[in-house]
């Protein structure tokens with residue numbers, strides 16, 4: 001499991017995370033949800049050691065993040081951050097191959113090549129393997145980065161908004177693959193998800209963040225309630241059920257007096273001028 005104790009983080013003078021205490025279970029698909037700016041990426045980046053810890057302690061399966069050598073950590077945890085431009089003169093298969101680096105340090109063996117092939121196939125990238133990264137679409141590039149993370153073959157996968165750029169079918173396929181990794185191979189996944197219905201449908205455990213704090217956590221039925229979600233997003237949200245899971249609805253809403261939403265103030269958040 002990942003244990004987080006007393007974790008606080010500032011950027012310049014601004015407090016971003018406030019005394020986070022959280023245990024992320026092993027062998028589960030965990031979704032981190034919450035509004036823009038809640039601190040989800042910052043928390044994920046700290047767990048992934050992409051940012052130095054300022055205060056608090058993080059342990060991954062007993063490994064203290066502060067003292068574990070990078071090579072050891074890379075065999076325990078693979079991370080996909082929010083995409084930034086990466087050298088575009090790299091081919092898809094080469095990018096995926098980087099995921100094996102912690103295992104071979106530059107001298108790939110047959111097992112490493114096999115892991116790359118499996119990852120290419122799992123993400124439907126076989127036909128694109130020789131393409132340069134600047135010659136594929138945004139969703140295809142996202143899948144290539146996911147395949148690289150997957151190829152690393154670690155017990156833990158930390159993913160920041162992996163559904164970005166993915167169409168509905170690929171989003172669904174990715175969530176199904178993550179669920180399969182968890183249920184079939186006992187891996188542990190922690191993923192930031194914006195579209196809460198993907199969390200509703202697939203996550204075993206949901207952590208809701210707002211304003212740099214954890215405001216709710218637990219199974220979908222506990223966290224994805226009208227009260228929690230409406231408070232979390234400051235928007236009226238209705239929760240129905242589908243396939244014995246919560247289904248979150250937010251297109252239109254009538255308040256208790258029958259007045260329709262969205263109200264004018266909803267649109268005021270994004271003035272058109």
Ligand SMILES: Nc1ncnc2c1ncn2[C@@H]1O[C@H](COP(=O)(O)OP(=O)(O)OP(=O)(O)O)[C@@H](O)[C@H]1O
Pocket residue numbers: 011014016034035036037038039040041042043
């Ligand atoms: N480099 C930075 N400098 C200053 N403030 C930052 C920086 N990066 C993030 N922040 C602030 O930290 C807070 C948390 O940001 P973070 O990216 O962790 O949120 P998030 O929940 O992942 O949001 P989103 O859903 O929009 O990706 C935000 O208020 C953000 O403005």
